[in-house]
Amino acid sequence: MNVFRILGDVSHLLAIIILLMKILKSKSCAGISGKSQILFALVFTTRYLDLFTTFISVYNTVMKVIFLICAYVTVYMIYVKFRKTFDSENDSFRLEFLLVPVTGLSFLENHSFTPLEILWTFSIYLESVAILPQLFMISKTGEAETITTHYLFFLGLYRALYIANWVWRYYTENFYDQIAIVSGVVQTIFYCDFFYLYVTKVLKGKKLSLPMPV
Numbered sequence: 001m002n003v004f005r006i007l008g009d010v011s012h013l014l015a016i017i018i019l020l021m022k023i024l025k026s027k028s029c030a031g032i033s034g035k036s037q038i039l040f041a042l043v044f045t046t047r048y049l050d051l052f053t054t055f056i057s058v059y060n061t062v063m064k065v066i067f068l069i070c071a072y073v074t075v076y077m078i079y080v081k082f083r084k085t086f087d088s089e090n091d092s093f094r095l096e097f098l099l100v101p102v103t104g105l106s107f108l109e110n111h112s113f114t115p116l117e118i119l120w121t122f123s124i125y126l127e128s129v130a131i132l133p134q135l136f137m138i139s140k141t142g143e144a145e146t147i148t149t150h151y152l153f154f155l156g157l158y159r160a161l162y163i164a165n166w167v168w169r170y171y172t173e174n175f176y177d178q179i180a181i182v183s184g185v186v187q188t189i190f191y192c193d194f195f196y197l198y199v200t201k202v203l204k205g206k207k208l209s210l211p212m213p214v
Contacts, residue, residue, distance in 0.1 A: 001059075002168050008161035009063055015154035016070045022147045023077050028085040031145050033137045034078040035091055039098070039130035041071040047123035049116055090140050093133035102126045109179065124180055128187040131155065135190065149194075149202045156191030159184055 023029050048064040055061065078086055106122035107113075134152070138144045144152075162184055169175040 002165060002172070004161050004165035004168055008158045008165055011154045011161055012158035013063070013066065015151050015158060016067070016074070018147065018154065019151045020070060020074060020077075022145075022151070023074070023082060027082060029078045029082045030085050030087055031137070031141070031148050032078060032086075033091045033093070033134040034075070034086055034088075035093055035095055035133040036130055036137075037071070037074045037078055039095070039126060039133070041068075041075050043123045043127045043130055044068045044071050045123075046119040046126075049119060053116070087137075087141075090137050091133065092140070093136045095133070098126070098129050098132065102129065111179070121179060124183045128183040129190075131187070131190060135194070146202060149198055152191070152194055153198050153202075156188065156195060159188045159191070163188060 019032070023032070044064075044067050048068060051061065051064055102122060102125045105125055106118050110118055110121040131152070138148075163181070166175075166177070166181050166184070
């Protein structure tokens with residue numbers, strides 16, 4: 001394990017904590033896409049099924065359990081505890097546009113045609129597009145709360161750090177996972193415009209706002 005992997009995991013965990021604290025402190029999930037959170041819960045569920053079959057390390061196991069718990073707690077708070085504050089009208093991205101092609105691709109392009117491997121591949125492909133409902137919601141409303149932008153920044157930073165992790169592993173371990181790398185690059189590209197707005201607006205104390213769709 002290298003420093004980029006650890007920093008990526010820390011950034012990922014920090015993003016989830018920021019989101020949970022935002023919901024708990026404000027007692028509201030306004031501006032948060034419940035559909036994106038459902039997709040992330042599905043990502044962790046299908047990726048971490050190896051918890052029942054393979055032990056890698058204590059660190060690996062603990063992080064997987066934390067991500068699973070946090071994902072489902074977030075979904076619970078959005079759709080149950082604070083459901084009255086959930087903006088379902090603007091969280092209108094159609095998930096089948098993501099789930100159908102991702103499912104098909106996971107059967108066509110994988111490392112081995114076994115149930116666990118297909119589900120792992122599905123999780124990798126799905127994670128690369130899971131943030132789209134959240135970005136779509138922001139584009140639809142035209143703005144995002146500062147705390148939500150912090151969450152998105154650290155989520156994007158996590159993927160960028162994982163790209164550095166893969167480069168490091170390629171040169172030090174001669175390890176190369178085309179599925180994970182390509183999916184990670186695609187996911188990071190989705191954050192590029194957001195990163196620019198985050199640096200030019202949010203870090204200068206301005207509220208992030210986007211042009212309203214016509």
